Amino acid sequence: MKFKYVVVGAGLAGLTVAERIASELDEKVLVIEKRNHIGGNVYDSYNEDGILIHNYGPHIFHTSDRDVYLYLSRFTQWNDYQHKVLAYVDGNLVPLPITVETVNKLYNLNLDCSQLEGFLKDKAEKLDEIKTSRDVALSKVGRDIYEKIFENYTKKQWGVDPAELDTSVISRIPVRYNRDTRYFADRYQGMPRHGYARMCENMAANKNIKIMLNTDYKEIIGLIEYDILFYTGPVDYFYDYKHGRLSYRSIRFEFETVDKEEYQEAPVVNYPNDYDFTRITEFKKLTWQKHGKTTICKEYPCSEGEPYYPFPTKECKAVYALYEEEMKKERNVIFLGRLAEYRYYNMDAVVRRALDVFEEVKNRYEG
Numbered sequence: 001m002k003f004k005y006v007v008v009g010a011g012l013a014g015l016t017v018a019e020r021i022a023s024e025l026d027e028k029v030l031v032i033e034k035r036n037h038i039g040g041n042v043y044d045s046y047n048e049d050g051i052l053i054h055n056y057g058p059h060i061f062h063t064s065d066r067d068v069y070l071y072l073s074r075f076t077q078w079n080d081y082q083h084k085v086l087a088y089v090d091g092n093l094v095p096l097p098i099t100v101e102t103v104n105k106l107y108n109l110n111l112d113c114s115q116l117e118g119f120l121k122d123k124a125e126k127l128d129e130i131k132t133s134r135d136v137a138l139s140k141v142g143r144d145i146y147e148k149i150f151e152n153y154t155k156k157q158w159g160v161d162p163a164e165l166d167t168s169v170i171s172r173i174p175v176r177y178n179r180d181t182r183y184f185a186d187r188y189q190g191m192p193r194h195g196y197a198r199m200c201e202n203m204a205a206n207k208n209i210k211i212m213l214n215t216d217y218k219e220i221i222g223l224i225e226y227d228i229l230f231y232t233g234p235v236d237y238f239y240d241y242k243h244g245r246l247s248y249r250s251i252r253f254e255f256e257t258v259d260k261e262e263y264q265e266a267p268v269v270n271y272p273n274d275y276d277f278t279r280i281t282e283f284k285k286l287t288w289q290k291h292g293k294t295t296i297c298k299e300y301p302c303s304e305g306e307p308y309y310p311f312p313t314k315e316c317k318a319v320y321a322l323y324e325e326e327m328k329k330e331r332n333v334i335f336l337g338r339l340a341e342y343r344y345y346n347m348d349a350v351v352r353r354a355l356d357v358f359e360e361v362k363n364r365y366e367g
């Protein structure tokens with residue numbers, strides 16, 4: 001069997017590359033996917049009660065990259081959802097990220113925005129170097145807020161102390177000296193109006209795209225001749241773990257449907273210090289679906305299971321660097337996506353990377 005282009009993995013990285021090849025180059029492309037559906041981790045579906053859930057955890061689209069937004073908008077319309085998160089701390093629900101509202105609720109104060117910077121400056125620890133996620137939090141908000149909001153959540157989520165994780169993890173949560181309590185401040189935000197799975201189906205709807213589900217690429221790749229392979233699976237698996245296994249953090253998602261219209265005050269409530277789960281998501285509050293019942297999801301982080309989060313520690317990065325050396329030697333394999341590049345990518349960054357990879361390939365091979 002001969003295909004000029006083969007893609008491993010039908011997540012957003014793989015689908016974006018496949019769609020571009022099929023539409024812009026008008027070339028056939030084979031996509032090999034080991035799961036029984038496309039979409040990767042953004043996949044959503046209707047449960048037995050008819051409520052739209054995100055099977056691999058809550059996914060909220062947000063970007064400041066206009067090209068990415070316009071590209072995905074070819075395949076879906078959006079609702080104008082703006083993400084809100086509350087954290088349950090000392091018996092109160094406080095908004096995240098940290099804003100003047102958060103500090104006022106935590107300490108029963110009435111600061112205005114101009115006072116917040118000074119307040120946090122007094123609390124912040126002065127460190128010579130910011131090397132870890134712990135340093136990031138201590139230097140921005142000080143020990144008390146670190147302990148109330150970041151320390152235990154991070155220990156639950158990653159199974160290690162924030163001092164073991166590089167700065168990228170806690171840096172995802174900004175401090176805002178204003179009253180903007182949205183979780184993200186990006187220009188474009190929303191949920192695909194008919195869900196992510198539908199958006200992905202639309203991306204894959206080109207007749208040039210052939211999809212093989214339920215197939216690990218290793219079962220079949222020896223039988224296929226190709227010019228270029230785009231690989232979006234785990235990189236250590238590609239190389240048969242020759243430099244050892246990369247660590248990924250996994251999550252057990254526990255779904256529950258309750259017989260009432262509404263479950264909690266916000267779409268996502270974080271529990272830094274209580275319970276074994278990190279957060280509860282109520283899907284209807286993201287998707288704006290109307291239904292008499294509501295489905296929630298509790299997230300229990302764990303080390304075994306599907307690889308969801310690359311593990312940002314020094315040790316893991318050192319192992320990844322060994323694989324990177326191998327990757328550089330490949331002539332006709334391009335590695336992209338969260339698993340192949342071992343990066344804590346959001347959806348928009350994955351699509352951006354796939355669009356850039358496509359342009360490079362187009363210029364190099366189709367010039």
Ligand code: FAD
Nearest residue numbers: 009011012013034040041057059060217233337338346347
């Ligand atoms: P994936 O979606 O993982 O796709 C890779 C595909 O390759 C999978 O379908 C897999 O089955 C397949 N595959 C793997 N190995 C093989 C093999 N051997 N053979 C064949 N196929 C294979 N991003 C946001 O922007 N906003 C959010 O709110 C958000 N929330 C998230 C919540 C959670 C719990 C997680 C885990 C991620 C979240 N993300 C979020 C990140 C988002 O999921 C990723 O950026 C995006 O899905 C990555 O796409 P990908 O194609 O690189 O990888």
Ligand code: UDP
Nearest residue numbers: 087149150151153154157169170172173270
């Ligand atoms: N985090 C935290 N407390 C919170 C929320 C987040 O300590 O209430 C930390 C935690 O280490 C987490 C990281 O910030 O892994 C990034 O949070 P984000 O909400 O971006 O996580 P994701 O949605 O990617 O799981």
